[in-house]
Amino acid sequence: MIKLLRQNKTALISGAVILVVIILSTLAPLLSKYSETSQDLAHRLMAPGNGHLFGTDELGRDVLTRILYGTRVSLFIALLPTALAVVVGTFAGVCSALFNGVIDFAIMRFADVMLSIPGMLLSMVVLYTFGGSLSSVVIALILIEWGGIARVVRTRALEIYQKEYIEAAIITGAGQGRIIFFHIIPNLIPTLIVLFTLNIPSSILAESTLSFLGIGIQPPQVSLGLMTGYSRQYLFQMPWLSLAPSGMVMLLVLSFNFLGDAIRDILDPKRRQL
Amino acid sequence: MKELPKRLLGIIIVMILVIALIFVMLRIIPGDPASVLLNEHVSQANIDRLTKSMGLDKSLPEQFFGYLGGVLRGDLGQSYYMQQPVSSLILQAFPYTIRLTLLSIVFAWTMGIVSGIFSAMYNDHFPDYLFRGTALLGISVPVFMVALFLQYLFYYRLSLLPLVYDGSIVSMILPAIALGWNSAGSVARLMRSSLMDELDANYMDTARAKGLIYKKAVIFHAFKNAILPVITMMALQLAEMLSGAVITESVFSIPGLGKLALTALQTRDMPLLQGTVLFTAFLIAVGGILADFINTLLNPRLRLG
Numbered sequence: 001m002i003k004l005l006r007q008n009k010t011a012l013i014s015g016a017v018i019l020v021v022i023i024l025s026t027l028a029p030l031l032s033k034y035s036e037t038s039q040d041l042a043h044r045l046m047a048p049g050n051g052h053l054f055g056t057d058e059l060g061r062d063v064l065t066r067i068l069y070g071t072r073v074s075l076f077i078a079l080l081p082t083a084l085a086v087v088v089g090t091f092a093g094v095c096s097a098l099f100n101g102v103i104d105f106a107i108m109r110f111a112d113v114m115l116s117i118p119g120m121l122l123s124m125v126v127l128y129t130f131g132g133s134l135s136s137v138v139i140a141l142i143l144i145e146w147g148g149i150a151r152v153v154r155t156r157a158l159e160i161y162q163k164e165y166i167e168a169a170i171i172t173g174a175g176q177g178r179i180i181f182f183h184i185i186p187n188l189i190p191t192l193i194v195l196f197t198l199n200i201p202s203s204i205l206a207e208s209t210l211s212f213l214g215i216g217i218q219p220p221q222v223s224l225g226l227m228t229g230y231s232r233q234y235l236f237q238m239p240w241l242s243l244a245p246s247g248m249v250m251l252l253v254l255s256f257n258f259l260g261d262a263i264r265d266i267l268d269p270k271r272r273q274l
Numbered sequence: 275m276k277e278l279p280k281r282l283l284g285i286i287i288v289m290i291l292v293i294a295l296i297f298v299m300l301r302i303i304p305g306d307p308a309s310v311l312l313n314e315h316v317s318q319a320n321i322d323r324l325t326k327s328m329g330l331d332k333s334l335p336e337q338f339f340g341y342l343g344g345v346l347r348g349d350l351g352q353s354y355y356m357q358q359p360v361s362s363l364i365l366q367a368f369p370y371t372i373r374l375t376l377l378s379i380v381f382a383w384t385m386g387i388v389s390g391i392f393s394a395m396y397n398d399h400f401p402d403y404l405f406r407g408t409a410l411l412g413i414s415v416p417v418f419m420v421a422l423f424l425q426y427l428f429y430y431r432l433s434l435l436p437l438v439y440d441g442s443i444v445s446m447i448l449p450a451i452a453l454g455w456n457s458a459g460s461v462a463r464l465m466r467s468s469l470m471d472e473l474d475a476n477y478m479d480t481a482r483a484k485g486l487i488y489k490k491a492v493i494f495h496a497f498k499n500a501i502l503p504v505i506t507m508m509a510l511q512l513a514e515m516l517s518g519a520v521i522t523e524s525v526f527s528i529p530g531l532g533k534l535a536l537t538a539l540q541t542r543d544m545p546l547l548q549g550t551v552l553f554t555a556f557l558i559a560v561g562g563i564l565a566d567f568i569n570t571l572l573n574p575r576l577r578l579g
Contacts (some may be wrong), residue, residue, distance in 0.1 A: 113291040116558055120517030120532075121551045124539050125299050128547055205416055209521055212418045215539055228418060232525075235422055236430045246419035254414040261410075 011262030014255040021071060021252065028068035037061065037220050047238070054244045057231065063241065067248050070224040073134070073217065074252055077207040078200045081138045085145035086196050092146065093153025094184060097161060098176070108154070111147035119144040119202075123210060132218050137210060141203050149195050156191045160184050190267040197260035201253045208249045224249045281566070285559045292555045293345065297338055300544055350552070351545035355537075360549035363534060368553075370439075371530035374522065375515050377446055378454030382511070385458040387504070390465025395492060397470060405462065412459025417518045421452040421525040438527040449526040453518045457511050461504060468503045472496040498572075505569055512561040516554045 024031065039059040048055045054063035096107040114122070123140035130136040160166065161184070169179055208225030210216030217223040224245040231241035332340070344351060350360035386409075393405040428435040428448060436445040472478070473496055481495050520532035527533075531550055538546035 109288070109291065112288050113295055116288055116292060116513075117296075117551060117555045118513045118517040118558065120520045121535055121554055124520075124535055124547065125296055125551060128539055128542070128544070129299055129302060201414065208416055209418060212416075213521065213524060213536060215536070225416070225418070228422070232422065235426055239426055242419075242422050246416055246422070249416050250411075250414055250419060253416075254411065257410055257414050 008262045008266065010258045011266075014258035014262070017251070017255045018259065021255075022075060025068045025071040025075060028065065028072065032062065032065040032068065034062035034065045037222075048240060054240060055238070057227070057241060058234070063227075063244055066222050066227060067224065067245055069222040070227055070245060071248055071252070073221070073223050074204050074207065074249065076134075077137065077141070078204050078252070078256065081141035082145065082196055082199045082203045084138070085142045085199065086149055086192055088142060089146040089149025089195070090153050090185075090188065090192060092150040094157050094180060094188075096150065096154045097157035098180070104154075107150065111150050114143060114147040115151075119206060120209070123206065124215065127210070127215050132210075132215050134217050134221065137207050137216050140210075141206060144206070145199050145203070149199070152191065152195060153188060156188060157184055160187045194260075194264045194267055197256065197263050200256045200260065204249060204253050204256070208246075278563075281563060285563070289552075289556060289559065290342070293342060293552060294338065296548055296551050297341065300548055301334065345552070350549035353538075353543055353546045355541040355543040355546070360545050363546065364531065364549055364553050367529055367531045367534045370528050371516070371519055371523070371532065374446060374449055374453060374519060374528060374530060375512070377450035378452075378457070378515060379508075379511070380454075381450055382454035382457035382461055385454070386461025387465050387501075389458075390462040391469060391492070391497070393462065393466040394469035394473060402466075406466070409459045409462035409466075412462070413456055414459075415455060417452060417456060417521045418525060420455045421449070421522060424448045424452055425525070445526075446528075449522045449528060452525070453515060453522045456518065457514060460511070461507070464504055464507055465500065469496055469500040472500045475499075502569060502573055505565055505572070508561065508565045508568075513558045516557065 039061060054067065057063055057066070092107050092111070096104045117125075122144055123137070126140040126143060127136050130139065166179060166183055169183055174182075207216060208223065208228070211223040211225030212229040214226075214229055217226055219226065227245040228242050228249075231238070231245070234241050341351065348361055350364070352358070353360050353363060356363060389405040389409065393402045393409075396402045425437055425448065429437040435448055436442070439445045439449065469492075473492070475496070478496060516531070518532075519530060520536055522528070523530045523532040524536055531554060535547060535550040535554075537543070538550060
């Protein structure tokens, strides 16, 4: 798979962009002489230049530094809630496939219910209950994403269950646990990788959108969406203030979309034509 | 549509479960809602009175079945903040959202279908790369970025269109583009892949063999089949658009459902948030049936089965 990825030009480029962004945002404290929260009211709303590559915001904070710190939040959101949603979705999907009957029905109806509420409004319900914060956004994203994952995993697990090697395993006396952990889950892994990468862009977009509206991550924490939301009032005089953080969101989502497409093409040869 | 009664029953079950889920999720909040609404200087007696008038002194199952009964009668409760029935607030907001959504669907479909067809016909040539790149950019841009960019360009730079919604249809153009942008990207991608599958089909060789021009064959034969999955996606897109409407309506000040839900969250207006979420879930369920219905009309294979 690594070899195929290396042959794929878009995967290579998008992977490199993601790697550079990860390194830059991890090294943010070393790279920047400014802190993401220190205010400098004498130098507020400065145009790019003069030691501030992207200028300063309404409280005199260095915009570039804040973008690097905001990117850390976006990357965290890209990886953790998505990974947890894959874990929950896999568990639910495999259970649903193995125990047909009441458990299958209950899990799938629950997934239907989750999927019949628009993601944005479902997360607003979560934010009403838990208040706006990073952890509430994580909970909201898991709730939005697990249902879709569970459905795909269930279908795939049922397909695997029909395979001859499962039959062979049952004949040789393998127990339920052995079949799940040694036969079904390993064969699910390509599907899970695809589901994981395909869900990353929507996680990043959802977080930045909620924070843009002021109901997601709250200050003093930094988030790219939150920065754009605050810079909106200076849109006409200082467009770069909104453009820079939202452009970073776009770059991240675009790279992950390219990478996700490439990985799906490699792991799913039937759809390689796509 | 022999399955219609079965589908309707399924939707009713899912809707009841949606109500139960939202009901529980909104009520696991720490502290009692009445004291959150009032400030700390209010006496306990007043808090008790509000709790009672909101029906929060009853047990949870009692509240739930009371609410469920209300929903059946079209009564979604009273908004705490705006002091009006939730159902009438929703009905006031609904026309704005439906207008916005329809306009952006028109935009997304025109853009998406046309560029998807070009992409598939010029597979692996320059137009294909161009349209594929644009489509991927389309699904990667945050809705708020498109909205701000449009405001900057068309209002500030070109002074062509109004900044926010002012009641005219012209001021609905920018919000519709902002909301439809992501969907245009996904329609284009689906249209391309679905059309490419059809272009490989045997009937295309037949059409070419009997002397039909390639472009005509694409439009009259392949397109008709390729559009079906795109229509199926419509229901899914409706959910996406109602999500996006929250941002678009707030950036362009449109008094629609998304704005209503956001106001409900910001003013901690539980009945209003509950009602809006329920109503959008209902809209999506109806959209799903509609998409199935259109598909059965267009696809004879489904009608027989």
